[in-house]
Amino acid sequence: MLVSLRVKEDEFTVTPWEVTGKVDYEKLIQQFGTQKISSEILNEISKVSYGKMHVMLRRNIFFSHRDLDLILKDYVEGRGFFLYTGRAPSLGMHIGHLVPFLFTKWLQDTFDVNVYIEITDDEKFLRNQEYSLKQTSEWSHQNILDIIAVGFNPDKTFIFKDTEYIRNMYPLVVSIAKKLNFSQVKATFGLDASSNIGILFYPAIQIAPTMFERRRCLIPAAIDQDPYWRLQRDLAESLGYKKAAEIHSKFLPPLASSSGKMSSSVPESAVYLSDPPKTVEKKIMRYAFSGGQATTELQRKLGADLTVDVPYQWLYYIFEEDDAEIERIGSDYSSGKMLTGEVKKILAERVNLMLEEHRKRRERSEESYSRFLYDGRLAKKMWETIHS
Numbered sequence: 001m002l003v004s005l006r007v008k009e010d011e012f013t014v015t016p017w018e019v020t021g022k023v024d025y026e027k028l029i030q031q032f033g034t035q036k037i038s039s040e041i042l043n044e045i046s047k048v049s050y051g052k053m054h055v056m057l058r059r060n061i062f063f064s065h066r067d068l069d070l071i072l073k074d075y076v077e078g079r080g081f082f083l084y085t086g087r088a089p090s091l092g093m094h095i096g097h098l099v100p101f102l103f104t105k106w107l108q109d110t111f112d113v114n115v116y117i118e119i120t121d122d123e124k125f126l127r128n129q130e131y132s133l134k135q136t137s138e139w140s141h142q143n144i145l146d147i148i149a150v151g152f153n154p155d156k157t158f159i160f161k162d163t164e165y166i167r168n169m170y171p172l173v174v175s176i177a178k179k180l181n182f183s184q185v186k187a188t189f190g191l192d193a194s195s196n197i198g199i200l201f202y203p204a205i206q207i208a209p210t211m212f213e214r215r216r217c218l219i220p221a222a223i224d225q226d227p228y229w230r231l232q233r234d235l236a237e238s239l240g241y242k243k244a245a246e247i248h249s250k251f252l253p254p255l256a257s258s259s260g261k262m263s264s265s266v267p268e269s270a271v272y273l274s275d276p277p278k279t280v281e282k283k284i285m286r287y288a289f290s291g292g293q294a295t296t297e298l299q300r301k302l303g304a305d306l307t308v309d310v311p312y313q314w315l316y317y318i319f320e321e322d323d324a325e326i327e328r329i330g331s332d333y334s335s336g337k338m339l340t341g342e343v344k345k346i347l348a349e350r351v352n353l354m355l356e357e358h359r360k361r362r363e364r365s366e367e368s369y370s371r372f373l374y375d376g377r378l379a380k381k382m383w384e385t386i387h388s
């Protein structure tokens with residue numbers, strides 16, 4: 001049973017390749033048929049994480065899931081699970097791309113589990129006429145350095161680039177491809193007769209890592225990737241694997257608007273991990289969409305609308321982890337005690353602090369690069385599971 005991917009109600013669209021409009025996440029849960037992250041689930045997580053709760057869980061940024069309860073059950077009952085996430089490489093990673101990786105690292109630290117990270121240079125190449133494989137391959141390398149800098153455990157993390165690793169995945173990929181028919185993929189991804197046949201086949205490649213182990217797989221990602229997992233869940237059991245579980249995040253909004261998602265192709269709407277401090281400051285001060293009032297007098301009188309204010313939302317998503325402090329900023333800003341310029345300044349400082357730390361770690365990524373890449377263990381294990 002497939003649910004159409006394109007949700008175009010009240011002017012918003014969420015597909016793996018496009019997010020536009022002000023996303024109504026409640027509606028998305030209904031349309032996609034996922035589950036809300038309930039307080040019961042949070043309590044269960046809290047029990048196994050000894051009370052520690054990632055800020056993005058506390059604040060409902062990771063807001064939806066499929067089978068997260070089964071993952072926790074597998075963990076508690078000793079069967080374990082593994083994590084899988086990925087990235088379609090581009091010239092530079094922006095702060096939105098960090099959301100799933102930061103959270104995946106927290107899950108790895110908390111549950112001490114394997115993480116598989118797929119770098120889809122093939123997907124990027126196939127989706128964009130203007131990109132060459134040489135480019136997507138070079139970007140892969142640069143993006144992997146950023147991903148390593150997030151701090152994954154090198155003994156339990158495998159990072160692989162599709163065009164390199166494909167020979168090891170291919171038996172699994174073709175087994176999956178044989179279970180998917182043209183109309184399913186076409187309907188799920190909104191493809192048409194002019195779509196190239198590579199992109200039609202590609203979903204089998206993104207699904208394959210969910211079957212790298214016989215244990216249940218948990219996928220942390222923004223909710224745009226859900227269509228792949230719907231296909232996976234339709235066919236996994238027929239191949240002897242478990243349905244993938246998922247935990248979905250909302251989208252960090254672009255700088256210049258509170259709707260859509262940050263995009264690498266609109267430079268002024270994104271802060272890149274490589275942006276120098278002055279650029280970060282300039283982008284935030286100049287472009288960040290404000291929910292504050294047009295004049296200081298009006299702001300003092302009416303206060304800011306936090307639901308559309310991008311600087312506040314960025315602080316809320318990742319940059320201000322202290323619950324008391326975000327509460328204070330929210331109440332001072334919405335009551336008019338604080339002005340937009342002050343909130344933007346706090347954000348610029350926080351972003352620069354994080355990026356400075358990130359860049360320091362990234363300088364050391366190259367040293368440990370080979371420890372994260374394919375070393376034969378994974379292929380051997382997979383071959384055995386496919387043929388067992």
Ligand code: TYM
Pocket residue numbers: 016084085086087088089096097098099100118119120123206219220221222223224225249250251252253261262
């Ligand atoms: P990509 O490269 O578009 O995005 C990488 C990851 O970042 C998430 N993401 C965001 N999260 C929060 N706010 C944003 N503004 C934002 N923009 C992007 C995406 O949901 C994704 O998790 N096809 C995938 C690559 C992939 C993958 C996977 C992703 C292959 N296997 C398994 C997740 C899980 C892609 O194009 O991601």
